[in-house]
Amino acid sequence: MKAIVQDGYGSPEVLRLDEVDRPVPGRGEVLVRVHAAAVDQGVWHLMAGLPHALRLVFGLRAPRVRIPGMDLAGRVEAVGPDVTRVRPGDEVYGSCKGSFAEYAIAEEDALAPKPARLGFEEAATVPVSAVTALKALRDAGRVRDGQSVLVLGASGGVGTYAVQLAKAFGAHVTGVCSTAKTDLVRSIGADEAVDYTRGDPVDGSRRYDLIIDIAGNRPLSRLRRALSARGTLVIVGGEEGGRWIGGNQRQLAALLLSPFVGHRLVPLTVMKQHRSDLEALTELIEAGTVTPVVDRTYPLAEVPDAIRHLRGGQVRGKIAIRL
Known part of the structure; x- marks a missing residue:
């Protein structure tokens, strides 16, 4: 599958499009065919390895997870053992490690049904x-x-x-x-x-x-x-x-x-994404009370350009990544 990968910390030039093996879901995990992802400041911090204290958790010399990206929206491709709330074909949104790829693994509790009111690109800007x-x-x-x-x-x-x-x-x-x-x-x-x-x-x-x-x-x-x-x-x-x-x-x-x-x-400390929070947001989104603001959308190969645009300080709302 195609994915954005990085083998060290630094500027957007450390990111490249490459072919990698498709992951296999384990217990309690879901394999999602990613239709859209999103860029935020957290993605930049993990790409740059800044501040340095982050490296104590995510990898000293290079990130332990080679594929960046946290937000996703897509369709369930396969599920691992003990997954009960979703099944192949379901449209979902949520968070994971490594969403800048054609397929990504997410924990079942970090996913919820995608709001019907939103397209994949809008939905991907919601979770984080x-x-x-x-x-x-x-x-x-x-x-x-x-x-x-x-x-x-x-x-x-x-x-x-x-x-x-x-x-x-x-x-x-x-x-x-x-x-x-x-x-x-x-x-x-x-x-x-x-x-x-x-x-x-x-x-x-x-x-x-x-x-x-x-x-x-x-x-x-x-x-x-x-x-x-x-x-x-x-x-x-x-x-x-x-x-x-x-x-x-x-x-x-x-x-x-x-x-x-x-x-x-x-x-506000770093926290895991939970299905219940996404469901609360879905209710507000479906009612029209909350609407994502999408500044612009980039294809997967142009993730480095998306991060440069983000760091330029002119973004209104969120940047989506289209797959």
């Missing part, structure tokens, strides 16, 4: 980013009806889902983005869109019950200025910092500081 947004709001943020929510990074992959989900939970949503993307953020339901190039959205002039900071770099002290007295800050990743731990130093600081202040400071 939308589940992250759901976890940030519902689980870490404990969002409630009537609260005020600030989404920093509202025009990106996680951010576009966070805006829509916060509205679905009944919040008043303010989305922060660049000048060119304010129209997008309003169009997906934000009550207000704030252009960060024209002022500091966390200068303390307004207070929010919940702040979702997606891949940001603002110090905790500045973010706390914009929280209400008992407000919650959820930190979803970080894109700056040293090469060893990257932006994760803010998450570590939040863990240490939170017990001693009135605010809840919650780092």
